[in-house]
Amino acid sequence: MRKTNIKLILTVIVLSSVLFFTTRCSSDNTNNNATDNAASASTEPFDTLKDIGVGPVTATMTLGAIDNALADSGSKIFTAKCIACHAIEKKIIGPALSGVSKRRAPEWIMNQILNPSEMAEKDPIAKDLLGRYIAQMANQNLTQDEAREVLEFFRRNDNK
């Protein structure tokens, strides 16, 4: 009789701790997702599409239809110089870049690629990103034309 009681108590303890941990983990996941969504949506404290950033690109860019030749070159540059820290669909050291051309102005993307340190110091969006990622983006010394090609590659990804 005593033995069965102890067994019963033990089973209850084991079951409730399993329950406790599984609910905790799943609620943690929901929280993470919520923060991530908030980060990429328009709940940021600034108008993400009006901010053009700081750097060599100061003039408003007019973008036409997607240029596949440009995007192909951009894809090669991305593979050679960016995948150490970035993937399109998931965050690694830097943010996932899927949707980036929809959440940032094209001038901002160019300046982030060409001038990441000053951006992290002065631009409100880049500062906020730096606060959320452990590392600072490294300047990959792209020319302005190369940055434009990478931008076209992002646009093509975001308009599939």
Ligand code: HEC
């Ligand atoms: C050493 C790692 C590293 C490399 C290499 C790197 N990045 Fe980044 N990138 C980051 C980090 C970290 C952030 C976010 C924090 C920050 O701004 O420093 C970022 C941010 C960005 C953003 C802004 C993303 C957003 O959600 O607004 C873009 C765009 C970007 N990188 C493009 C590139 C491109 C294009 C290349 C290649 C030419 C590149 N990065 C190379 C680490 C890197």
